[in-house]
Amino acid sequence: MKMLLDRYIFLEWFKVFCMTIFVLFGLMIIGDLQDNLPDLLGFGASTSQIISYYMVLLPTLIPVALPMTFMVSLLFTLGQLHKHHELTAMRAAGNSLFRITRSLWVVALILTVVLFQLNARLVPWSVEKSRGIWNQLSYAKALSEDTPEEEVGLHYNLTFFNRRDGRLWFLNRFNEFNYRAYGVTISELDPENGHELKRLVANEGFYDDLNGGWTLISGRETSFSPESGDPVRSLPFERVHYAEFNEDPNLMKTLEKRPKDLSLSELKSVVDYLRPAEDPRLAQYAVSFYDRLFSPLGCLIVLGLAIPFSVTGVRTNPFVGVSKAMGLLFLYYFLLNLAQFAGTSGVNPLLAALIPQTAAIALIGYYFLRLRHP
Numbered sequence: 354m355k356m357l358l359d360r361y362i363f364l365e366w367f368k369v370f371c372m373t374i375f376v377l378f379g380l381m382i383i384g385d386l387q388d389n390l391p392d393l394l395g396f397g398a399s400t401s402q403i404i405s406y407y408m409v410l411l412p413t414l415i416p417v418a419l420p421m422t423f424m425v426s427l428l429f430t431l432g433q434l435h436k437h438h439e440l441t442a443m444r445a446a447g448n449s450l451f452r453i454t455r456s457l458w459v460v461a462l463i464l465t466v467v468l469f470q471l472n473a474r475l476v477p478w479s480v481e482k483s484r485g486i487w488n489q490l491s492y493a494k495a496l497s498e499d500t501p502e503e504e505v506g507l508h509y510n511l512t513f514f515n516r517r518d519g520r521l522w523f524l525n526r527f528n529e530f531n532y533r534a535y536g537v538t539i540s541e542l543d544p545e546n547g548h549e550l551k552r553l554v555a556n557e558g559f560y561d562d563l564n565g566g567w568t569l570i571s572g573r574e575t576s577f578s579p580e581s582g583d584p585v586r587s588l589p590f591e592r593v594h595y596a597e598f599n600e601d602p603n604l605m606k607t608l609e610k611r612p613k614d615l616s617l618s619e620l621k622s623v624v625d626y627l628r629p630a631e632d633p634r635l636a637q638y639a640v641s642f643y644d645r646l647f648s649p650l651g652c653l654i655v656l657g658l659a660i661p662f663s664v665t666g667v668r669t670n671p672f673v674g675v676s677k678a679m680g681l682l683f684l685y686y687f688l689l690n691l692a693q694f695a696g697t698s699g700v701n702p703l704l705a706a707l708i709p710q711t712a713a714i715a716l717i718g719y720y721f722l723r724l725r726h727p
Contacts, residue, residue, distance in 0.1 A: 358443070363456040365434065370426040377418050382407065396490040397497070406486050412479035415471055419464060420651040424682055427457065427659045450721075454660055461656040468649030477616035492530050506530035513605040516632050519544045520600065527602060534558045534602070537569060549577050553595075566596035608634070612641035620645065640696035643706035644689065650710055657717035658682055685713050 385407075393403050434440045443453050451458070488506060495505045506529035513522040525536025537558040541551040555572030575587040604626060607619050615623070620642040627635040658681050688709040696705030 358448070358453070359456040362434075362453065363460070366426055366430040366457060366460070369429050370422060373426050373429075374418060374422040377422055378411075378414060381414050381418060382411075385410070393487075393490065396494040398490050402486075402490065406483060406490075409479055409486060410483040412471060412475045413483065416468055416476060416645075416648060419468060420648070420655060423461070423464060423652050424655045424659065427656060428679060431659060450660065454656075457656055457660075461652045464652040465649045468652065472617050472645060472649065477618040480616035481619075488529065502531055503528060503533075503535070508606060508609070511605055511609060513600060513608065514632075515600055517629060518599075520598070522600060522605070524605070527606070529606070532559060532562075532602065534560075537572070539598075543579060548579060548582055550579060551576050560600075560602050561594075562601070564596075565599050566594055567598040567600070568592065568594045612638050615641070617642070617645050636697045636699075636702055639702035640693050640705060643696075643702055644693060647706050647710055654685065654710070654713045654717070655682060657721075658685065658713065661717075661720035661723070681716075685709065688712065 390403070393406065398406070431440070440453065444450070492505050496502070508527040508529060509525070511522075511524040511527045511534075513524075514520075515522070519542040521540040521542060523536075523538040524534040525538075527534045535557055537553070537555045539553040540549050541553075542548065543550055552575045553569060553572060554575075555569035557570040558567055560567050569590070570592050571590075572593075573587055573589050574593075576585050577583065578585050604622065607615060607623055612620065615638075620638055623638045624635065624642050627638065662681065692700075692705040692709050695708075696702040
């Protein structure tokens with residue numbers, strides 16, 4: 354009998370969940386097609402390449418679609434059960450609210466674990482792989498039009514400040530296709546007063562991703578007096594390798610992107626690099642990292658907030674309780690955005706990410722206590 358109850362609740366929810374996620378995924382893909390399909394066709398991508406691109410891109414939509422789908426399917430299912438007095442009958446038969454919704458709690462826990470794994474493994478691969486496919490199509494299009502290799506996949510005016518080692522970089526152009534930089538300027542600064550001690554200017558340079566270090570080609574090295582700041586020596590060079598220069602161009606490019614456009618692994622690499630130097634840019638990346646890390650808990654929180662209100666709607670209109678639950682859930686997501694803002698405005702990013710989760714869990718506990726002791 355108990356297993357029949359679990360199966361019934363699960364199947365009622367699962368039918369709505371499948372329909373909702375199908376519709377939501379369809380809407381998200383249609384939206385992306387409207388934005389990106391003209392560009393893909395402009396690159397000359399074939400139908401199979403476009404399908405492959407969206408198959409790779411699909412996992413990036415799951416962390417967004419899954420909590421939203423879970424919320425909608427829960428509210429609808431619980432609202433329908435309450436509307437038809439099925440929840441009332443189950444509780445009158447001696448079943449507790451947790452007993453009735455036990456199968457949904459198991460689902461929420463499974464979805465939370467799945468989202469943690471997706472965010473840690475599949476989604477970073479999907480973000481980086483889909484970006485790589487896009488770039489390959491773009492490069493192939495440029496090369497087919499006889500564009501010189503030096504002008505394919507260019508990033509202009511790339512700047513990077515290595516606070517830890519006191520080096521300020523400026524790359525006039527960085528070629529993502531052949532991983533060469535053009536118009537390279539590197540200033541080594543005094544860590545105490547920030548005065549320039551040495552300046553390297555080169556026509557071209559590239560990073561050795563196997564052994565580390567940068568090789569600069571056709572340039573000049575200028576040394577400055579630590580006291581006066583005047584140039585004291587300037588020597589030309591044809592080709593010099595600087596093994597101590599460990600600035601990875603991938604990290605430079607990553608720091609030029611918005612945090613929301615990065616994968617969890619890319620965010621972690623940025624946070625790990627910026628934290629030891631106490632870089633002021635750390636906050637915005639750390640907030641996004643912790644928000645992405647804790648976001649899978651949303652499935653459990655959504656269920657915890659949905660149940661108390663979905664079963665307490667008035668008899669004439671049970672969806673009054675559902676609407677209250679929706680309002681509370683939207684308040685939760687508002688608090689998440691507010692916490693992100695606080696984390697970039699001086700509040701510890703980890704604390705900012707934990708506050709909405711902690712507040713939601715406390716609220717869930719309060720409403721469940723009220724159900725038990727009205």
